[in-house]
Amino acid sequence: MLGLKLLTDPRWANIAESNLEEILTDHAWCEQKAAANALYLISNNSEHIEFIQKMAEIAIEEMEHFNMVVEIIKQRGYSLGRERKDDYVSELMKFARKNGSRNTSFIDRLLFAAMIEARSCERFRVLYQNIQDKELAKFYYDLMVSEATHYTTFLNFARKYATDVDVDKRWAEWLDFEGQLIQSYGKSGAVHG
Numbered sequence: 560m561l562g563l564k565l566l567t568d569p570r571w572a573n574i575a576e577s578n579l580e581e582i583l584t585d586h587a588w589c590e591q592k593a594a595a596n597a598l599y600l601i602s603n604n605s606e607h608i609e610f611i612q613k614m615a616e617i618a619i620e621e622m623e624h625f626n627m628v629v630e631i632i633k634q635r636g637y638s639l640g641r642e643r644k645d646d647y648v649s650e651l652m653k654f655a656r657k658n659g660s661r662n663t664s665f666i667d668r669l670l671f672a673a674m675i676e677a678r679s680c681e682r683f684r685v686l687y688q689n690i691q692d693k694e695l696a697k698f699y700y701d702l703m704v705s706e707a708t709h710y711t712t713f714l715n716f717a718r719k720y721a722t723d724v725d726v727d728k729r730w731a732e733w734l735d736f737e738g739q740l741i742q743s744y745g746k747s748g749a750v751h752g
């Protein structure tokens with residue numbers, strides 16, 4: 560699925576479902592961080608007008624996702640906890656190229672975003688296919704579709720602007736790295752846990 564090297568064990572969905580307040584809190588903040596990432600990309604890449612318009616759309620969509628999760632939290636009488644750390648994303652960030660040309664870093668930042676969208680999409684798929692809660696299963700199905708679109712958007716922009724990077728080769732490196740990294744996860748009830 561989406562080129563991912565390792566698929567999540569479906570039993571992870573049971574861990575997530577055993578503490579819905581926690582997974583929903585973590586999920587809400589994932590959406591907020593996805594919006595923040597789109598805003599960051601806008602502020603640093605003003606020369607790509609088509610790109611920043613798309614990032615503005617994505618930032619809005621991610622905040623709509625955030626609000627949908629918060630609404631579910633509210634309806635169920637849960638609390639939105641504090642922002643959670645995301646070690647998985649921190650590890651991916653370390654892998655992103657920060658030296659080299661400005662464009663090289665930009666392309667890698669797009670691949671970083673595509674990677675997170677791909678894994679989030681896969682995790683939402685595992686949730687929708689395995690959780691007992693019907694309302695949430697439908698919710699996660701819809702989000703899976705949306706994050707798959709974001710994944711494609713980031714990867715396509717990487718290809719479009721890659722003047723000095725072999726995107727297919729670099730994307731293969733990302734998939735290999737992520738496939739190793741994710742082996743340490745899948746044991747806690749967080750979107751990337």
Ligand SMILES: [Fe+2]
Binds near residue numbers: 590593620621705706
């Ligand atoms: Fe989202």
Ligand SMILES: [Fe+2]
Binds near residue numbers: 593621676705706709
């Ligand atoms: Fe997304």
